[in-house]
Amino acid sequence: MNNNDVFILAIESSCDDTSAAVLKNDKVLSNVVANQKIHEEYGGVVPELASRAHQQNIVPVVHQALHRANIDKNKLSAIAFTRGPGLMGSLLVGTSFAKSLSMGLDIPLIDVNHMQAHILAHFIDEPEFPKPEFPFLALTISGGHTQIVLVKDFFDMEVIGETIDDAVGEAFDKSAKVLGLPYPGGPLIDRNAKEGNPKAFEFPIPKVGELNFSFSGLKTSILYFVEKSLEQDPEFIEKNMNDICASIQYTIVEILMKKLRKAVKITGINRIAICGGVSANSGIRNRLKKAEGDYGWTTYIPKFEYTTDNAAMIGIVGYHKFLNKDFTDETATAQARFSL
Template sequence: MSITILAIESSCDETSAAVIRDGAILSNFIANQTVHEQYGGVVPELASRAHMQNIVPVIQAALQKAALAPGSESTGEAAAHMLLQSVNAIAFTQAPGLIGSLLVGAQFAKSLALSLNVPLIAVHHMQAHVLANLIEDPKPEFPFLCLTVSGGHTQIVLCESPLSLKVIGETMDDAAGEAFDKSAKLLGLPYPGGPLIDKYARAGNPNRFKFPEPQIPGLNFSFSGLKTAILYFLQENTAANPRFVEENLADICASIQHRIVSILLNKLKAAALTTGIDQLCIAGGVSANSGLRQAFTEMGEKYKWKTFIPAFQYCTDNAAMIAMTAHYKYLAGDFVDLSASPTARAEW
């Protein structure tokens, strides 16, 4: 018997739905929210309102796309309706995230599960980022290490099985994604600034400016000191030359990116050497950064480690990773009842 799951992701400002059948992703639709650009960051109230507008058309699109999979006898809305009636479970992101955004996805998932009389599966967002590495071939073998890097989290995760994940290193203050975005803001770049730093860095010299690397013991990270160092660096140089940023933007971006990437990969290298694990992955929104992807691949080649990077569409927040996690939870019989509530913060 095939196992088909509809998954919903709504933890921040992307509304996404995906359909998975027997571990294969059939569709993955994402609706982005541009309303936040004028505010320089995600506004929680506006995000939850946008989710309410987007969730129905996104789910319809995901179902219609999945209904076009080989073996389907019809297409369009009728096929989408037939597919919905045949799903075996509904999955949703339970935590962490913006509570208003999470509530939209959770309540919609509960309503669907109740109306279809199928089980409900709650998924931890950060666990799902890790399992994004299992969506496409080649896949890592267990055990593997995953560097999970996003706007709100920076972690090194030891993965012994799809549902046995342990955080062995994490940020003590700010996340790497936040360091990218705050640095971009200091440079006067519009939101979201992290991808723009990546863009300008490609034309810059990463060794032009030197920024400090925090000496944090163990496998933990810290980025607050780096952000402060960047702030003071820009204040000092723009005081001497008001056009400093404009004249040196590419080199500044390349140097900032180089330092953030080195902080991340030095810790991941230490984790690999400590555990003896040679299967390494990256995940999360920052794993879409070209500098990180290139340096990560080069590190793997240098030390003869096997490295894995999700496709771009599975790096940022998406429902395919929720669906993949839900697939393994379904096999394990890990369901929740309708009393399950989303939460803004949650440990693994």
């Protein structure tokens, strides 16, 4: 063990996953995630239930992260935690725990922006996944966010496009609900789409500002299409599930790619990184890899486990903030809204 090594314990609790990770510099030693299955019964995340589950999970999850990393808590250099954005009740659990532990161990406390962490997850040391060169464009796509971010440096980021209404992950999940698929429905649309014809049904591409997104109109058009089709044939969904899913996914991917092409044209930057939970979608991943040949882009797709909410991405931000001695203190408060 090098005396200059930095050991970060990271805590993520922004939504419904309780996660803790230990990083040695930029390398992940452990990354533990406790999912909350209870929300499946309600078709979406219930904030009050989420915060209660975090309270139950956080101690065993942190204990397991330290155990798997084979490191004693007294060897830690700092505690990093998600300050926001996210669900306030969920954030409070992680924030309070991180502050208490940093005070108890008398080590620095580092607050992290959840969206910044999704982007910087690309800088975790993973030999098979090259790190982007600055500057690059990040397409941040999740259940709560859809943004195009111009990333000039680790902590110099500018949002140049974002959704004006719903996020892309919500569009996937709500479309799945219309089709009678259980929550979370996005991965199920992806799975069914692999067996379907993406050109079977046509859905509208919304026309909004230069680099901004809109998904509310698409959700409505899918709902009306399905309702009308069911009137004509009550078994329409059952007969056409794969084709419907493939057509929905194709349309959403086209919306994202259209804006990315415009962003590349405006900025002159052709290095593209995707991040966030929806970056696990195979349709988006395949389309982005195809863009390397079609447009000459260099694309960066994160390791699967770093796409959805996880503490390893919080830890990599914590590591770089630690190098900059960018610490916070016990007065730091959780923020449901926390801009880049």
